[in-house]
Amino acid sequence: MITLPFLVLFPAVIAILLLLVSADAWRRLVVKAGALIIGIASLYLLFITPETGPGFFPVEFDSISELMFLAEMVIAAFLVYLGIKYKKYLAIFLVVAQAALLVYYESLAATGTHIVPNLFIDQFSLILALIIGIIGSLICVYALGYMATYQEHHPEVRDRRRTFFFLMFFFLSSMFGLVFSDFLPWVFFFWELTTLCSFLLIGYSGTGEAINNAFLALNMNLLGGIAFVGALLYLAFVSPGGELLNISTLIHSGHMVALVPAVLIAFAGITKAALMPFSAWLVGAMVAPTPVSALLHSSTMVKAGVYIIVRFAPVLTGTMEGLIIGLIGGFTFLLASAIAISQSNAKKVLAYSTIANLGLIVACAGVGTYKLVWAAILLIIFHAIAKSLLFLCVGTVEHRIGSKDIEDMTGLIVRMPHVAVMMFIGIAGMFLAPFGMLISKWAAIEAFIEAQFGLIFVAILAFGGSITVFFWSKWMGKIISVCPVAAKVENRIPQEKWIALSLLTAMTVFICLAFPLISSYLIEPFVLSVYGATTRLSQDNVTIMVMMLFLLMIMPFSLLWFRKEKNIVPPYMAGRPATPDLHFLGSMGVTRQVTLGNYYLEEVFGEKRLFMAGTALCFGLILLVGTLTAGVAL
């Protein structure tokens, strides 16, 4: 089947093409055509994915592993060069350590028998591929409009848009490679490519802050990469023939052999998914242009981290190690949600909410019963759509009002009505019934009750879930405040942005209607093939949710009826004389204007305090799981 290699290689071809094309008109054409083809090709996967179990596609090209090794060495040399250039010695050390381990691994593997690596696809890979192919390419289209404005607004940043789009598409390419690879050394190769792409994209603007944050991301991900090579080495020792290097055989080989590599790879996943104590890199990555954040948060990078942990969930389930990894996820969910309350920068709120949700996914995958894996996959889907929509909305707003602070978004419903409605839907998608994320949290609560030690996670979900209500609602409240002094600024938004925004909004709503289908055609067959059992929401509940959704969609029409309201009065100002634009006579005879600010509850939910607590707690848990695993390995 040609589609899998096509999806891995085609975005790379587009990427190279974009590196060569410098005229803006041509770039637009290539990006749009490329995105369209990638989107269609990923949809085509729906027809070629087998209904049960994975489908394997052998790759008839011998020296591919050697080429990958060569590429890895070139990348290492490149990173060392950058490390010397910016005097980042820790990064150099980590790169060299990882490269040395890799060379050692190759020397071991070269003596063993070679198996023929396969590309493979099953329903889970398919879901990820759809997310990458559709959402990822929509973000690339959006970036066309965004980057043009970005370069206008930031004349100090050198215009490296060719490199930028090269990296964006190359990122998609490596993500496709990652989800289609069955052979772990290949997974590792693509894993390193995503690390490299994110590193370069975060440092795009070239400011000191961007460079520092890029190296922070690099260091943390290299740490995970080293653990990943450790897993490869371990497997090379226990199975010199290399059979266990395939994910499909490894996860069915029983806890005894698979546990150590599973934990090491889960550690790599934790660094990539930016769970505590590694959450700092994802927050730091906010210095990058917004499409990069959208890409990192929704369809690439962090999703690679949770993808691999969910893959290994069958190995982790029922073990102490799995439980502790789940706890790292659970505490990350709770604390990152709480930190989000204290943030007023919209991108940081989104970043912490992403970290929280990734934590929840890892909590599900770490405990790893079949019901929880079902919930985890559902979370991955819903999160990808709603979060990319929110990032793109924030990016659009940022360019029109010149700020990404939530406090400056007062009355967005008046100033940018369409974008505000889309943002509203995106936020609703993140936490309200009957939208997606809530369905998954609900499923997770039900599944955790039955799991071992599940009560801890139920408590975490009960508290963490209500915390998320707070920060999302107050943001919603800000944008829907009908501020009497606001002027409309929703013009001059490029067409590319509108395309991406409207499609993602439609998907956020559509996916809630379609999720029973997605569950029964994609998620349930996967869970069934891995665990031999599966789950779903009861029919009654699905019916009620669909009814709620329709009710929600009907309600806005009531505005047509109420629109003719004539008696409009200014808000109550405690009897003080106030003008219609809310100026009032304050004390000492000074005229002031009303300004309203949200609560951030710094004292209780301050970032510094909770971040320290989370880092300490999760670092301790990682040490614990490391000790336990070392005990198993020796």
Next chain:
Amino acid sequence: MILLEYAVLFIVLAPFIGGLLAGIDRKLTARMQGRVGPPILQPFYDVGKLFQKEQIVVTPSQHFYVLSYLVFIVASGALFFAGGDLLLVIFAFTLAHIFLVLGAYSSYSPYSFIGAERELIQIIAYEPMIILAAVGMYMVTKSFFVWEIMTSSLPLILYLPGVFLGFLMVLTIKLRKSPFDLSTSHHAHQEIVKGVTTEFSGPMLARVEIAHWYENVFLLGFIYLFFAWNPLVGIIAIIVAYLLEILIDNTFSRATWKFTLKSAWIIAGMMGLVNLGVLYYLSGVVPV
């Protein structure tokens, strides 16, 4: 099994029960304060009068949020009495409350804005305990469906005494009783005027009031679940619980948001979680 007839009964009867309850509440409160108090039917007269008033708004979109609040309160209460999934009921109630909060935000008024923020703090204060209560009921009856919990012959209260106490604590918040009436209050005087409801008037305010009646009936239904094995005990428990709430309302002064949040969470942790933990441990020892 969804029992539609009970849902219809709830939709028709709840406003009458809720209004009557409010009337009795006011009468008892007045007596506790040494006043004669209004007639029992006063809440109905009030709401009737509100409907006759001319509607004024700060922004027409307030209508949308308030109507959605009412509709979703009714829908989730109906789902509860029809025997639906308890967690879904709780989430639907949260959705309804978010609409009330958004309605307060939409007017860009200083007082309702602070009310909205406080209402959100109240939501995060009470929600964990309510979810834990549902989880506790699941642990005993092995079902989230209200009709299965209702028909279970097990005396839930004996398994879940801590959860019940925790629920009573958050009930004070939900019923908007002092000391936890931060966001809006039944009492005439409050430092932030009328909080979330400051900018609602006339028929719109009447809708908020009716939604509150519906909600109170739902909450009493929730109390009943703990005693469902014996209807008589259940009704007595509801009456005692409500009287207790009125007493608390009249004896405590208003707390700060920080105290509210901390005490609600500590109670949820101490009462709810410890209770569930013991239950969880025991279920391994003795089959529940």
